[in-house]
Amino acid sequence: MSSIKVESSDNLDLxxxxxxxxxxxQKPLEVSxxxxxxxxVSGREVLVKVMAVGICGSDVHYYAHGRIGNRLVTYPHIxxxxxxxxxxxTGDKVTRFKVGDRVAVEPGVACMSCSWCKEGRYNLCPDVQFLSTPPVKGAFVQFLKHPEEFLFPIPESLSFEHASLxxxxxxxxxxxxxGKLKPGSTVVITGMGPVGLMTVVAAKAYGAKEIIVTDMEPLRLETAQKLGATQVIDISSTDTIKEIMQVTSGLGADLVFETSGNVRALQSTIEMVKRGGSVVTIxxxxxxxxxxxxxxxLQKEIDLFSVYRYTNTYPLAINILVDLGSQIEPIITDRYSLEQINEAMYQAYANRSNSLKVIVFPN
Structure with a gap:
């Protein structure tokens, strides 16, 4: 992979x-x-020069298989x-931003008028327009039009690539x-892909005392420790349930977060969690x-929560990333220009052992 020179906003051509x-x-496994x-742009629209884009697990699914559930890609797709x-x-009605402002982009644009939006759960809006989710085009572009309501300012101290996280x-x-995580909790997080690693970051920020993580890839387990995991379990060589019970004195975890999508991992969460505890599926x-x-x-009276995207999280996410500074760096393993998009997508798809977060730089 060729190295990428990332510009600071001081010398950007606007x-x-x-x-x-x-x-x-263009088709599975082929990008042009x-x-x-x-x-x-007009009205409340803002034109953003896109400086960094992270490749997500959903991007990889669409790239390789052309679908997630009943959502099908119509080619060509961005x-x-x-x-x-x-x-x-900026459009003529924009009030929150001016040319030169640095921003993070919240990709889901909700209608903000349906019953779900009005009760604050705009992630469930039936009319949400989410970047890169078919048929909505995404952010692998040099310039992106987006409503100002779903843009958030980022300070100079936060790089564009870190802000994309x-x-x-x-x-x-x-x-x-x-999951209503309380300070002092013991949590288990299964799967140390980027979302699992970010759950380590969030759990630590919310005051979890013990953060036990599981995976089978050494790089992922090592990165989890760097980000705050207190105990790592290699599922390829350890009886995971037995290990968790030993760590928790036979009680189980207060909260279990399942981030991998692995069926056996999801099924095992019921055994990992304590009586009266909670399982959160991601x-x-x-x-x-x-x-x-x-x-x-039923016997353990477990609460089961599901997670679909997020609501009203960006300001806190940005603050956490600012506080972490260079500590978040281990999660970014690969950097590519937009012209190298085929290599970038294939790296994210095929190299689980040596790759975590792949970042693409359109400009």
Whole structure:
């Protein structure tokens, strides 16, 4: 992989060209660079020069399989939704931003008028337009048009690539909120992909005392320790349930977060959690139906929470990332230019052992 020179906002060219480069997913495992007109903005719209985009697990699913559940890609498709950049133009009704402002982009644009939006659960809005979720085009572009309500200022001390992590960190923050994590809790987090690692960060920020994590990849377990895990369990060589019971003096964890989507991992959460504890499911399984031991759940009176994206998390996510500074750096393992998008996507898809978060730099 060639090295990438990342510009600071001090020397960025804020001129707006007429044509921009765009990465189009043409079919499974094939992305091409095409040219498109740079979008114009009006009203409350903001034009963002996209400086960094993280590749998400959902991007990998669409890239490799062309679908997630009943959501099908219509080719060609633009992927990418974890992004940050700099404002280069504003519509005539924009009040919160000006040219030159550095921003993180919340990718889901909700209607803000349906019953779910009005009760604050806009992640459940039936009309949400979420970047890169078909048929909505995503952020692997040089310039992105986005409503000002879903942009958030970032300080100079936070790099664009670190700011792009506000999106997966938001998933983790929403998960710990759903699970009602209390300071001093003992938590188990299964799966140390980027969202699992961000759940380590969120659990620590919320005051968890013991953070036990599971995976089978050494890089992922090592990174989890760097980010705050107090105990790591290699599931390939350890009886996971027995180990968790030993660590928790036979009680089980207060909270278990399942981030991997692995069916056996989800089923095992019922055994990992203590009586009266909670299980929070984040990762999507590769099958629509997963058998669970409901009898044991009833006997232990377990609360089961599911997580779908997030609501009202970006300001806190940005603050956490600012406080962490360079401590978050181990999660970013790969950097590519937009022209290297094929290599970037394939790295995220095929190299679980040596790759965590892959960042693409469109400009």
């Amino acid at each position: 001129a707006i060209p007429k044509i921009m480069s765009v990465a189009y997913l 660079i095409e040219q498109e007109d740079v979008p114009s 992927q990418g939704h974890e992004c940050a950049g700099i404002v280069v133009a 506000a999106e997966p960190l938001s998933v983790a923050i929403h998960a710990v909120n759903r 990762g999507f399984p590769n099958t629509e139906e997963v058998p669970l031991n409901v009898t044991l759940m």
